[in-house]
Amino acid sequence: MSNSVLKKKENYTPTTNACKLCTPLGASLVFKGISNAVPLLHGSQGCSTYIRRYVISHFKEPVDIASTNFSEETAIFGGGVNLNLALDNLRKQYNPEMIGIATTCLSETIGDDVAMFLKSYREQRIDQRLPEIIHVSTPSYRGTHMDGFHGAVQAVVEGLSNKDFDARSGHQLNIFPSMVSPADIRHLKDILKAFGISYAMLPDYSDRLDGALWSEYQTIQKGGTDISEIKNMKKARASVEFGKILEGGRSSGGKYLKDTFGVPCYSLGLPIGVRETDAFFKVLENLTGISTPDRFVSQRERLIDSFVDGHKYVSGIRAVVYGEEDLVVGMVSLLREIGIIPVLCASGGKSGLMEKTIETIVPEYQPLGISIRENVDFMDIEKQAADFSPDIFIGNSKGYTLSRRIGKPLVRIGFPVHDRIGGSRIRHLGYEGAQELFDRIVNTLIEKGQEKSEIGYTYI
16 A cells, blocks of 8 residues: 555544533424424434433423434435334324424434425425424534534524514514523523513423423423414514623524524623623613613622622632533633632533633633633543642532542532432522522532531531
């Protein structure tokens, strides 16, 4: 063989306990947040089973995620037949108003042309009443669960905003909350109601993934954003979408509505902590001409008072923060408000924007010794965390084993929370969300101090 043919291969570093989740998982959550919608993964059965089990473990709710069930034969000859059969079965068994299709690594790798399959499917059933069918490309080798989440939001907005809208059911504001907890979504809805704002929120899984006890099985849980509301998004007065990384990076549902229909889009950071929540309320004041209701002013005042009360416990504390990029950015803003130094800010995302974004929040991050790492796994985080001597870890349950090995406590936020109950009820947003986070962080530090004490103490 000629030497010119030989090429030196770059060293390959395997991922050990990824600090991210698979792309179709994020898309599935979006589809679960739409009324009478069913997620369908175009790929192998294992993908659907894994995601369903993962989501159930966090939300403690039954979750159906359909699959086109690839086999060896399908992987060779393509999945068009399987997709048609899956769509027919879903229509028969669930009678959904929408089917959201997310493609997995396998279907993407073999190059299935889903758009062509769907065009043929519709043409063959032109005399039948079909549900809305939305497709989003979500290969996990090309992104994270957040890419799948935001991609699905944009695909739904694009797919439905060009449909006929109902002029009788217009609304004032589009809200794109990002991947937050059901408790956060309910809190956002409470804030908007207090301002008297009519809105469409996409997605809204606050009921479908955190609902009441059933008296009988529901094939599709109640709740979610109504499809007519999504179709009407192009007529809204404005859009608000959360995520500073989203703002500076990829396209989005809010940006699409702005570019296509001229709907103004306010891109904000996740309203975690005082500063970012202030920015959100300021936008609501500008849009409505109404001052922030007194109860939220009181929440802010109590929050700041608690910062003073607990300052001696958190000042100078060193934290490792990890998770989705926008969640990490939001937590960094809160931690600096209360005096904690986030010595390591880590994410499995790789937007290339996290360091620059955090610099806008903490201009002095380099003198403070803050390290910002993207595209890392938990082995990377553990190696670097050991050098920083952190007092506390803040992130999801996937980091528990490393916090245990290093011997420092973990405050659980975000997704997934598999080793505690109540993951769906963790609030991060607004003044009350910041209050709950602050109390949990302070009490975790106090509890660790009590455990380390030889005699313990009953008074602080």
